[in-house]
Amino acid sequence: MNREERHVLIVEDEPVLAEIALRVFHEPPAWQAFRVMDGEAALRFLYKETGDSAAWDPDLILLNNFLPKRTGLAVLEKIKTHTELRVIPVVIWAIGDEEEALQAYGLGAAAFIRKPPDFTKLADQVRQIKRFWEGALFPVAR
Secondary structure, eight states: OOTTOOEEEEEOOOHHHHHHHHHHHHSSSOOEEEEESSHHHHHHHHTTOSGGGSSOOOSEEEEOSSOSSSOHHHHHHHHHTSTTGGGSOEEEEESOOHHHHHHHHHHTOSEEEEOOSSGGGHHHHHHHHHHHHHTOOOOOOO
16 A cells, blocks of 8 residues: 555534545545545444445544444444554544543543534645645554
């Protein structure tokens, strides 16, 4: 795999928010991005139980907490207890409070970013997240 390529898994059930995140990650320099809509689908992708996940492992996971089937914090806990997946940085991107943020950091989240109440600011927020992680050195592919 070309280590210059960046890969992000977006776990977001709200279509408008997911579309904003996908568009931003496709802006130059574009990342390969894939979106799933619930916690169970995220784990199936990461555990390579779907045809979609066979090609790559994400360098970054952008994870909402309020998801169908399994919360983002429950997904985070599974990721951080998995030998190979635990090195992947997970950014919790949610409308949450300090208690939720504390739980996320306790489980190993790389960051807890609160979604702005004004949707017009979402794209700029995702661009900031993307820019920050563009400078990161990610672990070698598993």
